[in-house]
Amino acid sequence: MLFNSLDFAIFLPIVFILYWFVFNKSLKWQNLLVAAASYLFYGWWDWRFLSLIFFSTLVDYFVGRNLGVVSNKSHRKILLWISIIVNLGFLGFFKYYNFFLDNFKSAFSIAGIELNANSLNIILPVGISFYTFQTLSYTIDVYKNRLEPAKDFISFTAFVSFFPQLVAGPIERATNLLPQFYKSRKFDYSKAVDGMRQILWGLFKKIVIADNCAVYANHIFENSADMSGSTLLLGAIFFTFQIYGDFSGYSDIAIGTARLFGFNLMQNFAFPYFSRDIAEFWRRWHISLSTWFRDYLYIPLGGSRGGTWMKVRNTFIIFIVSGFWHGANWTFIVWGALNAIYFLPLLLTKRNRQNMEDVAQNSYLPSLKELWQMGLTFSLTVIAWVFFRAENLGHAISYLGGMFSKSMFSVPYYQGIGYAKFIIPLLFIFIIVEWLGRRNQFALEKLFLNQSSFIRLMLYYTIAILIFLNAGEEQQFIYFQF
Numbered sequence: 001m002l003f004n005s006l007d008f009a010i011f012l013p014i015v016f017i018l019y020w021f022v023f024n025k026s027l028k029w030q031n032l033l034v035a036a037a038s039y040l041f042y043g044w045w046d047w048r049f050l051s052l053i054f055f056s057t058l059v060d061y062f063v064g065r066n067l068g069v070v071s072n073k074s075h076r077k078i079l080l081w082i083s084i085i086v087n088l089g090f091l092g093f094f095k096y097y098n099f100f101l102d103n104f105k106s107a108f109s110i111a112g113i114e115l116n117a118n119s120l121n122i123i124l125p126v127g128i129s130f131y132t133f134q135t136l137s138y139t140i141d142v143y144k145n146r147l148e149p150a151k152d153f154i155s156f157t158a159f160v161s162f163f164p165q166l167v168a169g170p171i172e173r174a175t176n177l178l179p180q181f182y183k184s185r186k187f188d189y190s191k192a193v194d195g196m197r198q199i200l201w202g203l204f205k206k207i208v209i210a211d212n213c214a215v216y217a218n219h220i221f222e223n224s225a226d227m228s229g230s231t232l233l234l235g236a237i238f239f240t241f242q243i244y245g246d247f248s249g250y251s252d253i254a255i256g257t258a259r260l261f262g263f264n265l266m267q268n269f270a271f272p273y274f275s276r277d278i279a280e281f282w283r284r285w286h287i288s289l290s291t292w293f294r295d296y297l298y299i300p301l302g303g304s305r306g307g308t309w310m311k312v313r314n315t316f317i318i319f320i321v322s323g324f325w326h327g328a329n330w331t332f333i334v335w336g337a338l339n340a341i342y343f344l345p346l347l348l349t350k351r352n353r354q355n356m357e358d359v360a361q362n363s364y365l366p367s368l369k370e371l372w373q374m375g376l377t378f379s380l381t382v383i384a385w386v387f388f389r390a391e392n393l394g395h396a397i398s399y400l401g402g403m404f405s406k407s408m409f410s411v412p413y414y415q416g417i418g419y420a421k422f423i424i425p426l427l428f429i430f431i432i433v434e435w436l437g438r439r440n441q442f443a444l445e446k447l448f449l450n451q452s453s454f455i456r457l458m459l460y461y462t463i464a465i466l467i468f469l470n471a472g473e474e475q476q477f478i479y480f481q482f
Contacts, residue, residue, distance in 0.1 A: 001041050001044040002476065024187075032154050034158040037163055039161060041166065053125075059087075060135045060139050061156050080140070088136075131166060133292055137174050147178070155181040164258045164263075170251055170268040172266065173292075180263050191262070195256040195258070195259030196256065198255055200256075200464065202254075202442075203467050204466065205248060206475075208470045209249070210244075211475045212426070213239070213241045216234075217239040219416070220414065221239070223414070229403050230410050231417075234420075237382060240378075247269070247478060249477075267441050269284065276377060277351070277373065278342040289322065293322055294318070308348065319336040319339050322339075334396070
């Protein structure tokens with residue numbers, strides 16, 4: 001079920017009314033409704049994979065319960081590895097089986113040995129990368145005694161399958177989300193209004209910004225051999241805003257929806273395109289994933305505490321694994337490695353934490369230095385996104401080669417570019433609104449709150465009208481494929 005679909009527009013109010021007006025007398029019944037609604041939400045896409053998420057939930061629930069009573073270190077490690085093997089085993093099979101098989105076949109073929117193994121027609125379950133990491137955070141935290149094991153199976157099931165963030169995050173930590181299912185929740189009007197405001201902005205980012213940019217980005221990338229360098233640059237910029245509007249839009253809708261039900265999810269995007277260096281960008285982009293890798297992979301590997309070699313090794317490991325998490329394609333691995341190359345100079349010169357506060361902290365406008373830093377960081381990010389979007393490495397290299405040709409300084413043109421001109425002013429307005437709201441959790445959180453209700457309503461109605469005018473065929477979210 002897509003957030004930007006009529007199905008969800010019917011589903012959400014029904015669940016909301018049942019949650020607050022029918023099941024509000026009992027916490028257990030509310031949690032049961034959340035779990036049932038979440039399974040309906042997930043099964044709407046393909047009911048066959050409900051058994052997969054249910055089995056993963058069962059395994060981690062019983063592993064957690066046993067970790068709570070077993071004190072023997074070796075036995076505890078066995079329990080932890082059961083969870084890791086089951087969860088990563090499912091993820092590895094559905095997401096990476098064909099990738100490894102094809103690469104093994106290619107490697108043996110170079111050596112003159114032909115393997116007869118055939119690829120499988122595997123359907124990737126939506127959201128498997130997200131809920132796998134969420135349940136792993138639970139078992140790891142219980143193993144390390146950071147969290148008490150869940151004793152209520154209904155609450156744990158609701159935590160694993162919580163529909164707002166089930167299929168594309170944020171990847172919630174058990175330490176944050178799970179305890180919220182244990183506490184009584186009362187309807188908070190101000191929290192609900194804030195949630196609706198965030199949902200509105202998320203839909204705008206998805207339907208108006210991302211889906212419009214996708215039309216032009218797709219056309220340019222799919223016909224890149226025939227495009228000038230300036231047109232290829234324009235296509236890369238369109239994709240840069242497409243992926244941000246698409247993914248951060250999903251996160252906004254997820255966080256806002258959770259607030260309607262009294263839950264607080266972590267911020268997943270903090271205006272990353274206003275970053276002044278790559279380190280700051282990765283503190284602001286897909287925060288739930290980058291902090292997950294930091295806490296459960298980078299720090300256990302030694303983090304940046306060791307010598308230069310260890311710092312370099314750990315940096316490349318975390319970025320390459322992050323790239324591989326996104327998909328079974330060498331383009332994602334190179335994308336991750338490229339970001340590691342961007343990041344290393346900052347780490348080795350100990351400047352990776354120099355921009356911890358919001359840009360233009362005490363000013364409406366950035367300084368010339370900040371403007372240059374943001375421009376450089378954005379440019380590096382655009383180049384990296386080419387690998388992320390390209391069909392394969394050859395496509396990415398040829399795309400960049402064409403982009404950095406002499407024709408880069410020509411006027412962008414392709415058949416139908418006249419329609420693309422309408423989205424460019426909209427992007428500028430979008431950037432201005434994001435800039436004005438950059439110190440908040442999302443752009444509309446406090447924008448114009450000190451103005452009259454008439455001005456605020458005009459703003460919200462304008463956004464709603466733009467969403468309605470741009471709403472056409474339902475477009476899947478990019479991160480559903482991850």
